[in-house]
């Protein structure tokens with residue numbers, strides 16, 4: 314029987330439950346939601362599958378050691394003397410360190426990174442008279458240090474590059490949505506994968522691409538070959554191939570309509586290129602048109618909109634209010650029968666949608682505190698009938 318161990322999947326605030334459901338579906342055990350993370354247990358095969366198949370995870374960490382430290386010296390001493398670093402890396406391997414610090418004693422994550430690097434370097438120097446090199450960009454091994462007050466956890470980062478970098482988006486507009494967040498929106502909206510899907514302000518196409526992958530059960534990181542674990546000493550190439558094959562077998566051919574639009578011609582060109590890179594051109598149609606000029610084409614459908622937030626300039630508020638009012642008007646006039654979800658950080662502009670919110674989910678888009686609001690569009694709905 315394969316050895317099972319604890320893992321931590323990191324995600325965005327507000328997506329913990331969604332990620333927990335994904336983990337359940339993959340067969341993870343002892344799932345527990347934490348703040349911006351979910352802990353669970355499983356074996357190496359599950360770890361590989363999590364990196365390949367989880368849509369809302371950012372990293373999969375494997376905790377190695379948890380220890381108490383009340384001073385910087387105690388922190389250094391543990392890492393220098395109690396960890397056998399040769400279990401994870403050779404002298405010639407390069408490494409990087411991520412640190413997340415939430416403590417009144419240790420206040421600088423940069424300093425913690427330095428101390429960890431010193432402990433590793435001193436450990437190797439004492440043993441081999443030489444030290445391994447740091448490579449922040451493209452390391453063989455990434456360690457993660459998490460400090461909560463005096464409790465320190467050293468983990469291996471099995472993902473390496475963040476999992477939201479799926480590899481299909483090399484060109485983006487100025488405000489592209491994170492890929493894992495985009496997938497999270499679609500999962501939160503609980504799309505049945507049968508009714509048509511529309512993102513009328515698609516920018517670089519992130520939501521559309523994630524929707525097409527969800528509709529066809531395509532693993533989100535199918536384009537990626539490199540993960541943290543593929544560089545580990547215990548990397549099992551045969552098992553990895555089997556995990557990939559298993560994910561491939563789950564793919565379906567879903568004829569559901571997935572459509573995107575954007576008012577900007579250059580963004581539509583970028584979206585088309587990204588969609589092509591994701592090998593999804595046959596699943597998604599995009600068009601250059603403003604939302605206000607469109608009409609629903611079906612009896613029902615799911616619309617997800619990530620409109621401009623107008624956060625940067627105070628002067629923009631009025632313009633953004635008008636845009637949101639037009640979005641609301643277009644939805645209720647031309648999209649009855651549809652369900653719409655809008656992600657925005659602009660509470661003032663949200664009021665101008667003029668439709669009753671049937672669900673509100675609080676999410677972060679980067680540092681922006683956002684709401685993801687649901688609107689159910691009934692036949693003959695009028696603005697006056699709705700409370701704002």
Ligand SMILES: C[S@@+](CC[C@H](N)C(=O)[O-])C[C@H]1O[C@@H](n2cnc3c(N)ncnc32)[C@H](O)[C@@H]1O
Pocket residue numbers: 485486488489490491513514515516517518519520574575576577580602603604605619620621622
């Ligand atoms: C926040 S960005 C969307 C980013 C997108 N989710 C991505 O991942 O790239 C908002 C988009 O709305 C588009 N837009 C603004 N007003 C529009 C309108 N009236 N109709 C259609 N698109 C519009 C902009 O061109 C921009 O691409």
